[in-house]
Amino acid sequence: MDPWPIGVFASVDAGLGVAWDVIAELSVPTIQLHAPHPEKRNQASAEDFNAQLHQMGVKCTAVFGGFEGESYADIPTVVRTVGLVPPETRQSRLAEMRQISDFAKCLGCDTVALHLGFVPHDTAAKDYAPIVDVTRQLCDHCESNGQFLHLETGQETADGLLQFIDQVDRANLKINFDPANMILYGTGDPIEALQKVGQHVRSVHCKDGTWSDKPGETWGAEVPLGQGDVGMENYLRTLHQIGYTGPLTIEREIPQDPDRQRAEIGQAIELLKRLRSEILG
Ligand code: MG
Numbered sequence: 001m002d003p004w005p006i007g008v009f010a011s012v013d014a015g016l017g018v019a020w021d022v023i024a025e026l027s028v029p030t031i032q033l034h035a036p037h038p039e040k041r042n043q044a045s046a047e048d049f050n051a052q053l054h055q056m057g058v059k060c061t062a063v064f065g066g067f068e069g070e071s072y073a074d075i076p077t078v079v080r081t082v083g084l085v086p087p088e089t090r091q092s093r094l095a096e097m098r099q100i101s102d103f104a105k106c107l108g109c110d111t112v113a114l115h116l117g118f119v120p121h122d123t124a125a126k127d128y129a130p131i132v133d134v135t136r137q138l139c140d141h142c143e144s145n146g147q148f149l150h151l152e153t154g155q156e157t158a159d160g161l162l163q164f165i166d167q168v169d170r171a172n173l174k175i176n177f178d179p180a181n182m183i184l185y186g187t188g189d190p191i192e193a194l195q196k197v198g199q200h201v202r203s204v205h206c207k208d209g210t211w212s213d214k215p216g217e218t219w220g221a222e223v224p225l226g227q228g229d230v231g232m233e234n235y236l237r238t239l240h241q242i243g244y245t246g247p248l249t250i251e252r253e254i255p256q257d258p259d260r261q262r263a264e265i266g267q268a269i270e271l272l273k274r275l276r277s278e279i280l281g
Pocket of ligand 1: 152178181205207251
């Protein structure tokens with residue numbers, strides 16, 4: 001595949017993402033897929049997906065896990081509900097992530113990804129070791145399926161993320177870099193963060209946002225690509241600098257309104273294509 005194929009974050013039956021028929025119309029060569037509901041994570045439905053993707057000429061580059069009970073309503077709610085961090089649901093969600101990894105394998109996809117949740121910043125915190133441990137278990141399961149596990153960025157600083165990756169100590173643990181999340185969560189300047197963690201980045205989101213007036217306490221706002229504080233040209237130039245050649249996956253967290261998706265994502269695709277030809281020539 002040529003460097004920087006355009007992609008979109010897609011959802012078939014769960015979560016936010018571009019609707020299936022819009023993907024076909026936008027004719028993008030890649031998608032990242034939000035994992036379907038549990039009853040569809042099986043060989044037969046993977047074969048159906050594969051047939052559809054093949055027909056559309058689309059390659060699935062990552063499968064994202066997500067869980068019942070997660071809420072992104074505000075930052076404290078994210079801390080309490082998202083990913084493998086909340087202790088009450090950790091084991092059942094680990095089991096689900098293993099199932100999602102197996103489903104991704106049926107799709108022929110070598111990458112599984114998720115929001116791990118708010119990892120404590122202090123390695124001596126009581127929850128830190130169990131979170132490292134559950135991440136190792138998931139990495140090892142993905143490894144047995146020949147896959148990488150990508151952590152979505154945003155909820156920790158670049159330094160916190162590097163420290164966590166170092167502690168987990170698994171070669172297949174990588175990063176899905178989302179520059180807007182750094183801004184929305186107020187965890188740091190995305191370009192500086194990308195330069196720091198660049199060696200671990202194996203997939204990215206192209207998403208934009210504006211800073212909150214109380215970073216880290218309240219959300220910033222997600223906005224159409226090119227209209228926020230990320231600085232898309234600088235972002236892509238930095239990706240080029242760190243040697244990233246993988247897909248540019250547009251993520252736009254708006255409800256599944258096909259007309260709005262067509263318009264906004266269509267514009268995002270044009271922006272990325274223009275910058276790609278300027279930067280890569
Ligand atoms: Mg993202």
